[in-house]
Amino acid sequence: MNKxxxxxxxxxxxxxxxxxxxxxxxxxxxxxxxxFIHESEPDCYxxxxxxxDRSASIKFCxxxxxxxxxxxxxxxVTGVDLQQPSLPRRNAIVLEVPDFDRILSxxxxxxxxxxxxxxxxxxxxxxxxxxxxxxxxxxxxxxxQLPDEG
Numbered sequence: 001m002n003k004x005x006x007x008x009x010x011x012x013x014x015x016x017x018x019x020x021x022x023x024x025x026x027x028x029x030x031x032x033x034x035x036f037i038h039e040s041e042p043d044c045y046x047x048x049x050x051x052x053d054r055s056a057s058i059k060f061c062x063x064x065x066x067x068x069x070x071x072x073x074x075x076x077v078t079g080v081d082l083q084q085p086s087l088p089r090r091n092a093i094v095l096e097v098p099d100f101d102r103i104l105s106x107x108x109x110x111x112x113x114x115x116x117x118x119x120x121x122x123x124x125x126x127x128x129x130x131x132x133x134x135x136x137x138x139x140x141x142x143x144x145q146l147p148d149e150g
Contacts, residue, residue, distance in 0.1 A: 011071050014137070016075070017078065025107070040058035055079055058077055093140075115140075126146050
């Protein structure tokens with residue numbers, strides 16, 4: 001199949017008000033690697049795409065995991081009030097994590113909101129655990145862990 005014959009998922013993006021604060025979760029706890037950061041130009045498509053006032057400044061950061069290059073992006077918006085997302089939440093990222101308990105503990109210790117943990121049962125009837133974590137800007141991340149198949 002030709003590469004252009006199918007849709008390819010490129011990356012998820014979360015809007016944040018401060019990259020350094022966001023790195024405390026995405027880089028330091030989720031162990032993502034910062035691939036690059038760049039300042040956006042005044043004519044950047046992100047202004048119209050996200051509906052950002054052009055008086056704001058935008059930085060764009062791409063993150064990788066150890067096995068998935070450039071799978072996540074963070075768009076930092078400064079100079080305007082970045083509103084918290086309203087409820088009900090309209091989107092989330094989902095991360096399978098290798099050490100669920102350690103990550104939840106680190107999230108709580110760092111002051112991130114940790115939602116109620118629950119059991120996860122897959123369509124193949126594998127049983128694991130899942131929990132939501134809310135970053136400093138109100139973006140929600142579902143983390144989960146399933147037992148190793150053995």
